[in-house]
Amino acid sequence: MKTLDVSYEAMGARTARFDDYAEAEREGARADAVRALWGGQLVALMGARSTRGRFADPRVPSPARACTGYAAWDAGRGSLPYRNPDAMENILCLAGTLRVRFGPDLAHEIRLGRFDMLSIPADVLHEVSCHGAEGAKALMLxxxxxxxxxxxxxxxxxxxxIEARELAALNARVEPGRGREADPDTMAQRVTRFATLVPYKRALNARSAIPAEATEWLTASSVFPLLVPDGHLGRSQDAPLKGGPGLYVAIAECVPDDGPLPHAHFDTQESFxxxxxxxxxxxxxxxEYRLPVRACDLVGVPTGAxxxxxxxxxxxxxxxxxxxxQERMSDTVVYSPKVGEEVKRRFGPEVVEAFRKVNITFDAERA
Known part of the structure; x- marks a missing residue:
C-alpha cells in the first residue's frame, strides 16, 4: 500500500500548540457569550472546515463525523444546563475534578478525575462544572x-x-423541554476510569493468541481503548464504551524512550x-521528520502518512x-515489509497471520 509524503510545513499546519491557543478567545463578544453559557473557556481544536456551533473554525482539520474542543474553568465555575439534540458528547477530564449533573431535573451526578472520561448520549440534559479549588480542564469530543x-x-x-449574533454563531438556542431520561446506572457504565483501564494487548492475547510482547514491540507500551463505534471489529473491539460511527479514542502510555514502530492508517486520520x-x-x-510536543498540544496526522x-x-x-x-472504518494499520519479517523471525509466521486478522498488515510502500 502506497504511503503519503507530508512535508514539515504541512504537518506544522496540522498542529495546535497549547501555548498558542490557551490564551486565545478570552476577550470579545464570543468569549463573553461562551463564559455566560459554559462558565469558562472553549477553544475549537479539530474538526471539518464545515463544522458549526461552539467548535467552528477549528485549528486542525479532520473528517466530518466528530469535532474536538478544549475547555477550562476556574474554581466554582460551570456551564448552564444544556443538551446536544443530535450528537454524543465525550468529556475527558484533563486536570482538576469535574462534576457532571444530568437528567431532566439534574438529579444525578458523576465526578471525573484526571483522565477519566464520560460519554453522554444525545439529548441528555447536563451541566459541567469545576469541583475543586484549583480549576479544571477538559477535552470535549x-x-x-x-x-x-x-x-x-x-x-x-x-x-x-448575550448578543443574539453570538448565540447564532455558537448555534445555541433556548427551547422548552428537558431532554430524554437518563438512567443513573446506565450513565455510570458510560464512564471510563483511568485507574481501571485494561490495555488491548491482553485482549488480543486472549482472543487472537497474539503474544502480548509482540503487540508491545509493534505498538506503545500500553494502549487503552476507551470508545469505538458500535459494532466495530478489530484490535480495539473490547473497548468499554460504544459510540457512533467515525470516532475511536484511546490512551497510549509509554515508558521513557518508548513508542510504536512507524506505521500508516489508510482509511482514518489519527491525531495525538x-x-x-x-x-x-x-x-x-x-x-525522518520530528516534531517535539508537550502537554495539551495536538497533532492531526493525515491518512496514509x-x-x-x-x-x-x-x-x-x-x-x-x-x-x-467515515461511516464504516476498518482502521487498517500498515507497517513496512521489513517489520513483518522481523515479527516472523521473533514470534513466528502464525503471529503475522494473527495480526492480519485484526487489520494489522505489513505491506506499506514508499510513496
Whole structure:
C-alpha cells in the first residue's frame, strides 16, 4: 500500500500548540457569550472546515463525523444546563475534578478525575462544572452525523447580556423541554476510569493468541481503548464504551524512550493530544521528520502518512489518540515489509497471520 509524503510545513499546519491557543478567545463578544453559557473557556481544536456551533473554525482539520474542543474553568465555575439534540458528547477530564449533573431535573451526578472520561448520549440534559479549588480542564469530543450542525439547546432563561449574533454563531438556542431520561446506572457504565483501564494487548492475547510482547514491540507500551463505534471489529473491539460511527479514542502510555514502530492508517486520520510528558511525533517512511510536543498540544496526522511517536521524557507519559473516519472504518494499520519479517523471525509466521486478522498488515510502500 502506497504511503503519503507530508512535508514539515504541512504537518506544522496540522498542529495546535497549547501555548498558542490557551490564551486565545478570552476577550470579545464570543468569549463573553461562551463564559455566560459554559462558565469558562472553549477553544475549537479539530474538526471539518464545515463544522458549526461552539467548535467552528477549528485549528486542525479532520473528517466530518466528530469535532474536538478544549475547555477550562476556574474554581466554582460551570456551564448552564444544556443538551446536544443530535450528537454524543465525550468529556475527558484533563486536570482538576469535574462534576457532571444530568437528567431532566439534574438529579444525578458523576465526578471525573484526571483522565477519566464520560460519554453522554444525545439529548441528555447536563451541566459541567469545576469541583475543586484549583480549576479544571477538559477535552470535549462531539460525535454526530456528517452534516451535524452541533447545536446546543438550553432550557433557559439565558443571561440577557448575550448578543443574539453570538448565540447564532455558537448555534445555541433556548427551547422548552428537558431532554430524554437518563438512567443513573446506565450513565455510570458510560464512564471510563483511568485507574481501571485494561490495555488491548491482553485482549488480543486472549482472543487472537497474539503474544502480548509482540503487540508491545509493534505498538506503545500500553494502549487503552476507551470508545469505538458500535459494532466495530478489530484490535480495539473490547473497548468499554460504544459510540457512533467515525470516532475511536484511546490512551497510549509509554515508558521513557518508548513508542510504536512507524506505521500508516489508510482509511482514518489519527491525531495525538498530549496528556502529559514530553514527546516527539515522527513521520516519513524512514521516520525522518520530528516534531517535539508537550502537554495539551495536538497533532492531526493525515491518512496514509507513516507516523510514530516516542516518549522523550524521564517518566511514563500518555497521549490521547483520536482516530476518525467515515461511516464504516476498518482502521487498517500498515507497517513496512521489513517489520513483518522481523515479527516472523521473533514470534513466528502464525503471529503475522494473527495480526492480519485484526487489520494489522505489513505491506506499506514508499510513496
Amino acid at each position: 462531539l460525535n454526530g452525523a456528517p452534516d451535524c450542525a452541533y447545536p446546543a439547546i438550553f432550557p433557559g432563561p439565558l443571561p440577557a447580556a 493530544f498530549v496528556l502529559d510528558g514530553e514527546w516527539d511525533i515522527t513521520w516519513g517512511f524512514e521516520d 507513516m507516523r510514530a511517536f516516542r516518549n522523550t521524557g524521564k517518566e511514563t507519559a500518555r497521549l490521547f489518540v483520536i482516530i476518525q473516519g
